[in-house]
Amino acid sequence: xxxxxxxxxxxxxxxxxxxxxxxxxxxxxxxxxxxxxxxxxxxxxxxxxxxxxxxxxxxxxxxxxxxxxxxxxxxxxxxxxxxxxxxxxxxxxxxxxxxxxxxxxxxxxxxxxxxxxxxxxxxxxxxxxxxxxxxxxxxxxxxxxxxxxxxxxxxxxxxxxxxxxxxxxxxxxxxxxxxxxxxxxxxxxxxxxxxxxxxxxxxxxxxxxxxxxxxxxxxxxxxxxxxxxxxxxxxxxxxxxxxxxxxxxxxxxxxxxxxxxxxxxxxxxx
Amino acid sequence: xxxxxxxxxxxxxxxxxxxxxxxxxxxxxxxxxxxxxxxxxxxxxxxxxxxxxxxxxxxxxxxxxx
Numbered sequence: 001x002x003x004x005x006x007x008x009x010x011x012x013x014x015x016x017x018x019x020x021x022x023x024x025x026x027x028x029x030x031x032x033x034x035x036x037x038x039x040x041x042x043x044x045x046x047x048x049x050x051x052x053x054x055x056x057x058x059x060x061x062x063x064x065x066x067x068x069x070x071x072x073x074x075x076x077x078x079x080x081x082x083x084x085x086x087x088x089x090x091x092x093x094x095x096x097x098x099x100x101x102x103x104x105x106x107x108x109x110x111x112x113x114x115x116x117x118x119x120x121x122x123x124x125x126x127x128x129x130x131x132x133x134x135x136x137x138x139x140x141x142x143x144x145x146x147x148x149x150x151x152x153x154x155x156x157x158x159x160x161x162x163x164x165x166x167x168x169x170x171x172x173x174x175x176x177x178x179x180x181x182x183x184x185x186x187x188x189x190x191x192x193x194x195x196x197x198x199x200x201x202x203x204x205x206x207x208x209x210x211x212x213x214x215x216x217x218x219x220x221x222x223x224x225x226x227x228x229x230x231x232x233x234x235x236x237x238x239x240x241x242x243x244x245x246x247x248x249x250x251x252x253x254x255x256x257x258x259x260x261x262x263x264x265x266x267x268x269x270x
Numbered sequence: 271x272x273x274x275x276x277x278x279x280x281x282x283x284x285x286x287x288x289x290x291x292x293x294x295x296x297x298x299x300x301x302x303x304x305x306x307x308x309x310x311x312x313x314x315x316x317x318x319x320x321x322x323x324x325x326x327x328x329x330x331x332x333x334x335x336x
Contacts, residue, residue: 030336040334055335058276058328059302061295070333071301086335096308100330103310104303172336221336 014249016217018194019110019142019163021080023050026211027241028082028196030221031074034230041073043224047234053082053112053219056101081105082144084112089125091115091132098136111136112166112198112219114146122172122199126153130160137161146198149183151190158193165193166219169210170200173222177206181213188214204233204240211244212252271323284323288316291327302331 015022029049034040044052052074060067074081083101085094098111115132117125124147136143137160144164145157154165167187170176177200178184188195194216201207201220210218218241227233271284282291288311292298304311305328311319321327 031334032336034334053336054332056303056330057333057335059297059300059331061276061297061329069300069331081332083332084335096305099310100303100305100328101332103312104301104330104332 014245016194018051018080018144023080025050025238025241026217026245027207027237028053028198028217028219029224029234030084030219031070032086032221033225037068037070037073039225039230040070043230043234044074044079045234046231046238047224048238049079051080051082053084053221055086056083056097056104076105076108080110081108082110082112085114085132087116088114089116089128091128091135094128094132095135095139098141099139102141109140110142110144112144112146113162123168124148126150130156133157133162134160144196149180149187151183151186154187154195155190158191163193164196164216165191166196166198168199169197169206172199173226174200175202175223175226176200177202178209178213181209184210184215185213204236207237207240208244208247211241212248214248217241271321273321273324274326276327276329282321286321288319288321291321292316292329295329297329300331302329304329 015024016026025048027047027049028051029044029047030053031040054070085097088094088097094113094115101111102109113132113136115125115128117123133143133145143162144166145162146166147153147157149167154167157165167184169178196217196219197210197215198219201218201223207218224230224234224237272279272281288304306325
C-alpha cells in the first residue's frame with residue numbers, strides 16, 4: 001500500500017465517535033457570522049466538517065416568504081446538526097431552547113449546551129450550566145457541553161452524563177488561541193468522553209495545538225467566518241486538525257534544554 | 271382575536287388551528303417549532319390544536335450560529 005493510502009486508511013481507522021456515530025472529520029464548525037448563505041455553504045464544504053452548529057431563534061414573520069433558509073444550504077441529510085443554546089444566561093432558557101430544537105429537528109437530540117455568565121467575556125456560568133446539563137441528560141438529550149478549562153468541572157460534566165466536554169481555548173470570537181494548554185492537557189488525560197476545544201481559536205496553528213494536546217476535536221466559528229477568505233481558512237483549518245492529530249499520534253520528541261546533534265561525530269575528517 | 275406572536279401583539283382570525291395560523295402567516299411549508307404558553311405543540315398536533323385569545327405563541331427556526 002502506498003504511503004498516501006496508508007495515511008488515508010489510518011484516518012479512516014481513527015474516527016471521532018460522538019454519541020455512537022463515527023465521523024472522519026475532527027473539525028466541527030459553526031454557521032454564524034457569515035456574509036451570506038453562499039459563503040456559509042462554501043466555507044462549510046471547504047472545512048470538511050460533518051457536524052455543524054446552528055442557533056434557534058424566532059422566525060421572521062411577514063418578511064420575504066421566498067427568503068432562503070439556512071437548512072436549505074446546510075441540509076440535515078448531509079450534516080449532523082448541533083443546535084446550540086447561544087444567548088442563554090439561565091439554565092431554564094437553555095433547557096427550553098433544547099426542547100424546541102429537538103422538536104424542530106424531528107427528535108434529533110444532540111445539543112451543544114452553553115449557558116453564559118457575562119456579556120463581555122461570554123464565559124460560561126458553570127453553576128447554571130451544571131443545572132441545565134443535569135436536566136437535559138435526564139430529559140434524554142445527548143449533551144456536548146461548553147465549559148471553561150477547569151479540570152474538576154470538566155470531569156463533573158462527564159460524570160453526570162454529558163457525551164462530550166468542550167473546554168474553551170479563549171473567549172468566544174477572541175481569536176486568542178489556547179490560553180491554558182496545561183489545563184487542556186489535564187482535562188484530556190482525565191477524560192473518557194471526547195474532549196473538544198470550543199471557542200477562541202484564531203488561526204490554523206491554534207487548531208493544530210489543540211489536537212497536539214490530545215483533544216479529540218475542535219469546534220470553531222469566528223476563526224473561519226471572520227477570516228478575510230473564509231473558504232481558504234476553512235481549508236487551512238481542515239489541514240491543521242489533520243496535521244495536529246497525526247503529530248499527536250506520532251508521538252513528538254521531548255523538549256530539551258540543550259542541543260542534541262542530528263549528524264554523527266564518527267567519521268569526521270577535520 | 272389578539273395573541274402575542276413572537277413578542278408582538280397581533281390580531282388574527284378567531285378559531286384558528288395552529289396549522290391555520292401558520293398558513294395565514296405564510297409559514298406552512300417551513301421547518302419550524304411552535305410553543306404556545308410555554309408548552310411545545312408538536313407538529314403532529316398542528317391541525318388539532320386551537321389557538322385561544324391571549325395565547326403567547328413562539329415560532330422558532332434554525333439560523334446560523336456558533
